[in-house]
Amino acid sequence: MTENNNKPVVNLISKPENMLKTVYTACRTCYSADYPINIYNSTDDEEKMLKLIERVISSGHYSTIEHIQVSFAISNVSRACTHQLVRHRHMSFSQKSQRYVKEKGQFDYIIPPTIERNPELKSKYEDFMKEISKMYCEFTDAGIPAEDARFVLPNAAASSMVASLNLRELIHLANLRLCTRAQYEIRTLVGMMCKELVKEEPWLAKYLVPKCERLGYCDEDKSCGRMPVKQ
Amino acid sequence: MTENNNKPVVNLISKPENMLKTVYTACRTCYSADYPINIYNSTDDEEKMLKLIERVISSGHYSTIEHIQVSFAISNVSRACTHQLVRHRHMSFSQKSQRYVKEKGQFDYIIPPTIERNPELKSKYEDFMKEISKMYCEFTDAGIPAEDARFVLPNAAASSMVASLNLRELIHLANLRLCTRAQYEIRTLVGMMCKELVKEEPWLAKYLVPKCERLGYCDEDKSCGRMPVKQ
């Protein structure tokens, strides 16, 4: 498809027009006798808005940040990774279909780093991806529809999607998937999603962290040692 | 609070920066070998985008329109109405709290049209709202906290909220609540929400309709007769 570095391609393609003002208005509406439209129209002081929002997030009142939804264009991630990602049921996905999109020539694929850093294994892996591609094409050439021929395609096969989620779910996603116990690929992907958003909204950086930083301890069965385990 | 006509106050305060392009990219990603970011960057033809989106919505593939989330500032709706609205579990709400916001002086309230158009009943209703307000203040003056004094406040009491929802849920909301069997107030509110959005996105008008128009028949137990009932 395109040259890539065996890494996800992630772009933030949409966020709300009036992100800060919308969340600020939502936070204030709960505690104010004023109409929300008046709150909305009377404020432009970014520092003041951020201060309130941060206090509300710190208190765990996450429903107020559901008003922000962002959309990412994601490519060059394995089907192994997307099968994990679509388990986040508060997200919205539109994914490239292996039923309707027939692979022509060698399909794109991901190489796990444990294999990539071993030249011999890497070479074996790449040769095998060619074998798989050959087999897939034999089946489609024999008239097998793409939706059935794909049964030979591997977890490594690259996929693409548009994924949208609100800020509450993004914080949850970061909490779970930036944990060192998550698989390297989804950890990389979610890290890139967070980075893309933080580029435009730097105040979010402190919330887009693994759960141990939010909790103050590790609640995993097997801890990586980064934080003390819960007593 | 402010002068009003006994009607909801509704303003669209936020929508995605790149609404059409985001949904178009989502629709195309499912059927394309190209990276979504390339699809996104290669298109600006509104007519072409709309044509695809409309075909996808007509086929009932609603997940693609979840990528659009919009936010409304809503005021001057009764607590009766908000108790109905918050039953839509795919929406996000930040509502004025009767626990934390103490009413000072006469609270705002809604008058149902069946009462409003009868001068005698209307006058009785308005006098009684004054009675309730007096009772509420007696309790708060006696040291009862607002969260308990509010037990005397009526369903008529006006509330405010910021409400966000994606386009799939908005279509569902319109399908249910624009039905003549819905209560007049929520029907008015949802009609205004739809109108606000259609002002900016006229192509949405044809989807923001009561369910009978979508289905082609009425599935209510007691039909209003607008459309034939299902056989």
Place this chain on the structure above:
Amino acid sequence: MTENNNKPVVNLISKPENMLKTVYTACRTCYSADYPINIYNSTDDEEKMLKLIERVISSGHYSTIEHIQVSFAISNVSRACTHQLVRHRHMSFSQKSQRYVKEKGQFDYIIPPTIERNPELKSKYEDFMKEISKMYCEFTDAGIPAEDARFVLPNAAASSMVASLNLRELIHLANLRLCTRAQYEIRTLVGMMCKELVKEEPWLAKYLVPKCERLGYCDEDKSCGRMPVKQ
């Protein structure tokens, strides 16, 4: 309706036939090469099942306990309380409708404890509930439909519902609503729901606690002092 003590009426009316075995099977399926139906059929050792389930819950892998859903019959709670409860969007509700159920004679109502323990205020409150009832009946007698006459009914008016939720959501509900910062009525209600279930499933007691016990600290803006605040 019936004599009551100004307290919610709560009954557990349904739980899964095979609660422990279902969750145990779910937990083991993630880590086993065996078919889930074989896991299911090969186990009856309650102690062993409980031990695994508790380890999985402690690690925060809550998706496994979504397989348990329980249903409660709830009565004699205020509309103030139900407006809070239905904000839990992972729950399922069927609530008594004030549109379709016309109040005949004095409606049931809840008295907040701050008012109940003051005889003078209590008497004033009860008299006022009679006033409201009279006004409601005047409107319905004048031909106003119940759905509009109810605009004068207070937050205090008693409601009923059937509510279902899975174990993950019940733990979340307990975490939030058993907190001393929650309003007394929903705290009482959720406490009773938990107690009803613990009567039949005592092993659940340790999870149905306020969030400070789960977290090890308080994250509220204004702490009650029960646990140290987060540093």
Place this chain on the structure above:
Amino acid sequence: MTENNNKPVVNLISKPENMLKTVYTACRTCYSADYPINIYNSTDDEEKMLKLIERVISSGHYSTIEHIQVSFAISNVSRACTHQLVRHRHMSFSQKSQRYVKEKGQFDYIIPPTIERNPELKSKYEDFMKEISKMYCEFTDAGIPAEDARFVLPNAAASSMVASLNLRELIHLANLRLCTRAQYEIRTLVGMMCKELVKEEPWLAKYLVPKCERLGYCDEDKSCGRMPVKQ
């Protein structure tokens, strides 16, 4: 693992103790002044209960049937199929992990019928599954962790899960996945889930149908001709 006929293995492992009574109570609670626990205790007439429930479902008031949740043990379905199934976000899943469960010897796999009925292609397919298995074992033998070696495993690889869903979602699942446009494997799987439940609750048969039977017409872009397309 076990002998199978290249078909899903599906068992209903849990349903609510008091299924009919719970839904009946929910339906009646909306329209009754009586306490739900009294409704619950006063009824055992199955025919009467079914009659009300069917009327409520026919009117599209689906929230009342969310109170029924059922759990299935599912095995011998491809990862292609489970990637589709977990897109149903109102369901709860516990799936066999390819990260934690290492394949020993030949992994189980599914053969699509278009390949199975062609002896030559079938033989080629089966030989290739052996090749993949060999490659997987070479990687794990070389010290590559299962979570990375699995990148060579195909969409055909068999998976297992416990899946729970409420009756509203099951009807929706049947509407979408019993459609002839759905892929054969998920159509077979969902058909078996429905059949398992209907064995115990025959009254549900009429609701567990493709969407065209519910709507009265086909809304697909490319219709199979079973029902007339929408005008």
